[in-house]
Amino acid sequence: MSTYTATVTVRLKHGVLDPEAETTKGALQRLGFELSALRAADVYELDLEADDEADARERADEMAERLLANPTIHDYEVSVTEADSEQ
């Protein structure tokens, strides 16, 4: 068993309106910044003990499916790093 960090990024599907992102974009523009679009996403970092990277990925994937993302409006992606390798 090793310690892995699975990073789950959940974002709205393409085409689903994001009023909070639109409001944030407007606030940036009022501050004088120039930008054409702003997309927001939620990032979850999960530390878990797993047999290998594939095991960690599979479990994070299931957590995203069951709770972290809502498949009606969200897409998500999972990336996994071995915790020790970062230090």
Add this chain to the structure above:
Amino acid sequence: MTVAVIQFGGSNCDRDAVRALNYLDIDAERVWHEDGLPADTTGIILPGGFSYGDYLRAGAMAARSPIMDDVRTAAEDGTPVLGVCNGAQVGSESGLTGGAFTTNKSARFQCEHVHLRVENADTPWTAEFEEGDVIEVPIAHGEGRFEITDDRYDELEANDQILFRYCDEDGNLTDEANPNGSTGNVAGILGDRESVAVLMPHPERSTLPDIGGTDGQTILTGFRA
């Protein structure tokens, strides 16, 4: 026999729902989610509020609490289930009904009276209406914009599962009458059975004559059926 009004941490329309049902001579009681459904449950309300602080997504936490397994089983057995506001979000997140309720198009909390057009009068909730009738009820939500994939939306329409749509006082489906930017002006939908429904507006807040408006009464009388 009793209608179980399920109270989650952060529910705040549970008392209103019990009072409204009692006013209609329908027996109802608040049930703490950890206590499970009473044996004599004849109906279930998932009430409004801000269960678990709307953490993650509105309704996401309550939808995964153990009592929702019992609610799903009861719903499949034909027990009437009505999700109101946060209860609609819980119902949607738990898979009782399709689609999702997410941030209002305005990005603001909308608290106002709206008009609804009855889209399907062949349900316990709308039995006293005709299709096309217009009623007035209040809304109070920040995450009520109904979103659904195109193919699932087509299925809802084909299966007559759309219960109410936001409209103007004459029954026209306009953008101006759509308070939150919902797909197809949808305000309430049915689950797999007509006895399972969720809606963002509050029928329990338009039942007691003293607080203005009684159009919600006919929805709640669905528990008598």
